[in-house]
Amino acid sequence: MTKPLNIAVAGLGNVGAKVVTLIQQQAEILEQRSGRAINIAAVSARNPSLDRGFDLTGLRWVSDPLALAAEPEIDVVVELIGGSEGPARHLVERALSAGKHVVTANKALLAHHGTALAEMADRHGCVLAFEAAVAGALPIIKSLREGLAGNRVREVHGILNGTCNYILTEMRETGRSFAEVLSEAQKLGYAEADPSFDVDGVDSAHKLAILTAVTFGCAVNFAAVHVEGIRHISPLDIAYASELGLRIKLLGIARRTDRGIEQRVHPCLVPQQAPIAAAEGVFNAVVADGDFADKVLLVGRGAGGGPTASAVAADLVDIARGRRTPPFGIPASALEPLRPAAIADRVGAYYLRLMVVDRPGVIADVSAALRDHAVSLESVLQRARSPDQPVPVVLTTHETREADLMGAVSRIAALAAVVETPRVIRIEQF
Ligand SMILES: NC(=O)c1ccc[n+]([C@@H]2O[C@H](COP(=O)([O-])OP(=O)(O)OC[C@H]3O[C@@H](n4cnc5c(N)ncnc54)[C@H](OP(=O)(O)O)[C@@H]3O)[C@@H](O)[C@H]2O)c1
Numbered sequence: 001m002t003k004p005l006n007i008a009v010a011g012l013g014n015v016g017a018k019v020v021t022l023i024q025q026q027a028e029i030l031e032q033r034s035g036r037a038i039n040i041a042a043v044s045a046r047n048p049s050l051d052r053g054f055d056l057t058g059l060r061w062v063s064d065p066l067a068l069a070a071e072p073e074i075d076v077v078v079e080l081i082g083g084s085e086g087p088a089r090h091l092v093e094r095a096l097s098a099g100k101h102v103v104t105a106n107k108a109l110l111a112h113h114g115t116a117l118a119e120m121a122d123r124h125g126c127v128l129a130f131e132a133a134v135a136g137a138l139p140i141i142k143s144l145r146e147g148l149a150g151n152r153v154r155e156v157h158g159i160l161n162g163t164c165n166y167i168l169t170e171m172r173e174t175g176r177s178f179a180e181v182l183s184e185a186q187k188l189g190y191a192e193a194d195p196s197f198d199v200d201g202v203d204s205a206h207k208l209a210i211l212t213a214v215t216f217g218c219a220v221n222f223a224a225v226h227v228e229g230i231r232h233i234s235p236l237d238i239a240y241a242s243e244l245g246l247r248i249k250l251l252g253i254a255r256r257t258d259r260g261i262e263q264r265v266h267p268c269l270v271p272q273q274a275p276i277a278a279a280e281g282v283f284n285a286v287v288a289d290g291d292f293a294d295k296v297l298l299v300g301r302g303a304g305g306g307p308t309a310s311a312v313a314a315d316l317v318d319i320a321r322g323r324r325t326p327p328f329g330i331p332a333s334a335l336e337p338l339r340p341a342a343i344a345d346r347v348g349a350y351y352l353r354l355m356v357v358d359r360p361g362v363i364a365d366v367s368a369a370l371r372d373h374a375v376s377l378e379s380v381l382q383r384a385r386s387p388d389q390p391v392p393v394v395l396t397t398h399e400t401r402e403a404d405l406m407g408a409v410s411r412i413a414a415l416a417a418v419v420e421t422p423r424v425i426r427i428e429q430f
Pocket of ligand 1: 013044045046048065105106136
């Protein structure tokens with residue numbers, strides 16, 4: 001009989017607890033699919049007396065997670081502690097150096113140290129698997145790295161943060177403000193007490209940096225991601241978007257261009273009928289565009305213990321079967337440094353909302369600023385008329401270079417009749 005795969009689970013929170021439950025509940029099918037049993041040889045967390053919703057009896061508790069890296073009988077360390085530094089990083093480094101395979105859901109760790117960890121894994125002949133780190137249950141890493149291996153993928157874009165997607169969906173459906181919906185999301189447990197990682201786009205940027213490396217075979221470069229969050233999105237912009245047949249989504253986009261690789265996370269306006277627009281609420285969605293495959297779309301739950309545990313289990317089955325793939329699809333030594341394309345050189349359409357005092361000549365001044373920066377307009381919307389009061393004016397542009405648009409916007413912002421900072425949202429046609 002083939003020897004079981006002995007794993008140690010470090011971190012028994014939302015994800016770790018579900019990983020243990022899944023392995024216990026699905027033992028039979030996991031064994032069939034792996035060709036051997038998956039045995040939980042040890043578990044570790046901070047508090048041994050916490051009720052974690054599953055029976056700890058029979059599981060060996062190790063108080064120091066770092067000790068797991070030194071145990072000869074453990075084949076795989078499953079790191080579910082979290083954080084880009086501290087115990088999670090030390091554990092992963094020690095486990096790989098000791099020749100153990102590592103499975104992790106830790107996007108922050110990979111975004112900051114992914115290339116170095118991949119080199120370490122290659123050097124020690126180990127697997128470093130992280131399907132769970134990007135978009136929860138969606139098998140996007142496997143799809144890009146293995147399923148689309150015959151393609152040059154031109155672009156990947158996706159809704160990579162369920163909290164933001166939930167907030168934007170609720171704002172649209174109920175007309176409420178960002179602050180109101182965020183506070184409700186916190187009560188429902190969809191948003192953290194400190195929501196900044198999610199709503200400021202950092203979590204999406206971590207995931208995008210990983211996707212970029214897998215997609216283009218380049219070193220992970222989190223610092224090169226242009227990041228904007230959703231705090232400034234107002235119900236007014238959402239209402240205008242609907243009027244224009246568009247929907248606001250926080251997207252991560254990685255695109256190869258002549259100028260280098262674009263990596264950006266920011267609110268986008270996408271056509272309501274675009275496949276990505278259909279992913280609502282807490283759902284994630286990712287589209288990969290391959291030169292032979294054309295567009296491939298994955299939609300599903302991007303977070304939560306169960307969906308994330310599902311991805312961890314898939315990685316464990318691969319390891320148990322002996323399937324070995326370099327972490328980012330090609331040997332770590334072949335990962336090219338990423339050549340970032342500046343956001344100022346993005347060419348595309350833009351939505352621009354101005355709050356202007358309604359008096360003659362204002363639109364002429366705005367048009368002059370746009371004309372002088374070579375920005376041409378696709379549409380102008382002015383719903384309300386209220387002489388001498390601020391009213392919204394919404395403009396959409398044809399394709400234009402971002403630096404040109406921003407030049408025009410700073411001139412417009414300085415006009416006496418423009419009473420608020422102009423709102424700019426990029427339009428993506430896909
Ligand atoms: N939650 C999700 O939906 C989700 C989705 C995708 C990826 N992830 C990633 O999965 C990882 C875990 O997330 P989570 O939501 O499960 O976090 P969590 O609920 O906060 O759980 C963290 C676990 O790590 C343990 N821990 C923390 N510091 C430790 C230390 N110094 N030594 C030993 N154990 C320690 C905690 O122990 P105690 O329980 O004893 O305090 C807890 O069990 C993170 O990298 C996260 O980004 C999470």
